[in-house]
Amino acid sequence: MGYAENRGDYWRGRYKIGPGKYGTVSDASGKTIRFKTKRAAEKAAAVAEDTERKTQEAAAQRPAEPVAERMTFGEYASAWYERQDLAASTMQNYRRHIEEHLLPEFEDALTDEISKGEIDAWERKERGRGYKPSSIKTWRGTLHLILEDAVEEGLRDSNPATRRRGRGKRAGRSRNRGPEKVVTSALGILLIAERTALLSGREDEFAAVLLKGYTGLRWGEIVGLEREFVRPAAVRVEWQLYELDTGELHRCPPKDDSYRTVDTPPFLSALLTGQAGRASDKPCDCHGLRYLFSGHGAANGAARRPGAKLVDVARFAGVSTGTVSNVLNRPHAVAPDTRDRVEKAITELGYIRYWPTGENAAHWRRSGFATWLFQPAATGRYPKRGSKEEHPVPLLADPWPGIPARGRGASGRTEASWLPIARGLTPHGLRHTHKTMMDEFGTPPKLKDERMGHEDGSVQARYSHVTAEMRRTLMDDLTRVWAESLAVRREMSPGSPVSTLDTLLRAGQ
Incomplete structure (x- = not known):
């Protein structure tokens, strides 16, 4: 039975909650209730003890909670992946992270036994294999996401992949600092565009590199630019083509749903109109749509192997x-x-290993374009391929800036080679270049974000708006640096083997 306990100037109620254990009558907030009389305290204690007894009896009658099933990480990660319903590009990335980096280490480990020490050791092992810190951080982020869902499902009590900031690492940010992104100038954009056209033997790449350098469009947005979205003074970004591991080019909305209209200066609008005239009227077989740019065919019939x-x-x-x-x-x-x-x-x-051949396709492939066109154009050198070491692009010296020598014995016919324009520059670096050019112009942040497909959620951005005058000023600035680069290029040589550029150079004489 409950009883009353004298506390000097008040009474409190005490009641039995278990063998040798007693509780104190309290209010809803857990604060002990002070009774003025012994009888009031006894009555409240009796009620509390009766309530406690009923609660324990009800709990005893409930079926026991099922014990959570113990699963290996491989089993759980596979089931976790199947439950996701995300963009094809995201699903591809998750699959690559799981298959190539998480399962080799954790596949047979029980999900509820993976420890923080094991995860940190795996991370050090990945660094020892030469992977970039930024890549390892991404893979650990995927592991964190999987284990966080395991916690929510009751398979774990906590998430060992959570990184406590500033713990277990050397001080400062230099440890994970990546190399500075390489950018170039308006002249660099022009020279690289010319070289890529010479390497490919057609005009498409000339227009595409200039489009990327003067609009900052993402690679997938350029590859996926349909002819109907090329306007007289702008391009409309409605879709992108994202390359999946299967080789399929998946048509999907632009990154972060960054639909937008990007203004183009008059010279670029004219180039895109010319490119539209050169583009095939036949829809691509993979999407049934007409695109502004097409892929480049393989040499020597390699694609037909x-x-x-x-x-x-x-x-x-x-x-x-x-x-x-x-x-x-x-x-x-x-x-x-x-x-x-x-x-x-x-x-x-019966698979027989071959080196990549850049098979015939209706569209560019990211790696093929970057490796065999853009990189040699920016650096003047072909990358290492198989047993063949990195080497200069072999050129016939005339006409300037040189024609790439092709076919058997090309190295023996070499008369010149290109100097580097921007070592380390990538196609994505042209997006950085465009942003940097706008910084130099003093372009308003709101307009810069609009062109880049970014979104600023700050209060300042909410009260900023893009005006027609801002757009005209930016187009004037882009036209000015284009004219300056064209003038410098004309001083180097009054003509070009690239017919579109040759027309532009001779028009200013």
Whole structure:
């Protein structure tokens, strides 16, 4: 039975809650109630004890909570991935992170036993393999996301992939500092555009590089630019083509739904109109749409080689092409079961390894364009390929700036080579270049964000607006630096093997 306990100037009620354990009558906030009389305290204690007894009896009658099933990380990660319903590009990235970097380390570990120490050790191991800190951070972010869902489902009590800021790391930010992004000038954009056209042997690349440098469009937005969205003084960004591991170019909205209309200066509008006239009227086979730019065909009929391709092996084994590549190049980095499945697919399909050939396609491939056109144009050198080391682009000296020598014995016919324009510059670096040019012009932040497809959620941005005068000023600035670059190029040589540029140069004489 409950009883009253004298506390000097008041009474409190005490009641039994278990063998040798007593509770105190309290209010809703947990504060002890002070009674003026012994009888009041006894009555309240009796009521509280009766309530406690009923609560315990009801709890005893409830069925026991089921014990959470223990799953390996491999089992849980597979089930987790199947539940996601995200953009194809995001699903591809998650799959690559899981298959190539998480499963080799954690596949057989029980989900509820993975520790922070094991995750930190894995991260150090990845750094030791030469991966970039930014990449490892992304993979750990995916691991954190998976384990956070495991916590919500009751498979874990906490998330060991959560990083406590400033703990277990050297001080400062220099440890994860990446190299500075390389940018170039308006003249650099023009010279690289000319060189890419000479390397490809057509005008498409000349217009595309200038479009990227003077609008800041993302690569997928340029590849996916349909002819109907080229306007007299602007381009409309409605879609992009995102390249999946399967080789498919997935048509999807621009990144972060950054739909926008990007103004183009008169010279660029004229170039795009000319490109639209050169583009094929035939819709591409993959999407049934007419695009402004098309891919470049393979040399020497390489695209017509028979047999299974790497993408066929990936589909047969149910993995990404990156995983197949790892099995071929770094088998120790792939989980044994996955490696066995890929090797079986290679055997059954009769896959024979070939170096990439840039197969015929209706669209550019990111790696092919960057490796065999853009990089040689920016640096003057072809990258290492197989047993062949990096080497200068072989050129015939006349007409200036030189014509790439092609075919068997090209190196023996070399008369010149290109000097570098911007070592380390990538196609994405032209997006940085465009933003930097607008910074130099003093373009208002609101207009810069609009062109880049960014969004500023600050109060200041909410009260800023883009005006027609701002747009005219930016177009004047872009036209001015274009004219200046064209004048400098004309001083180097009054003509060009690229017919579009040659017309522009001679028109100003």
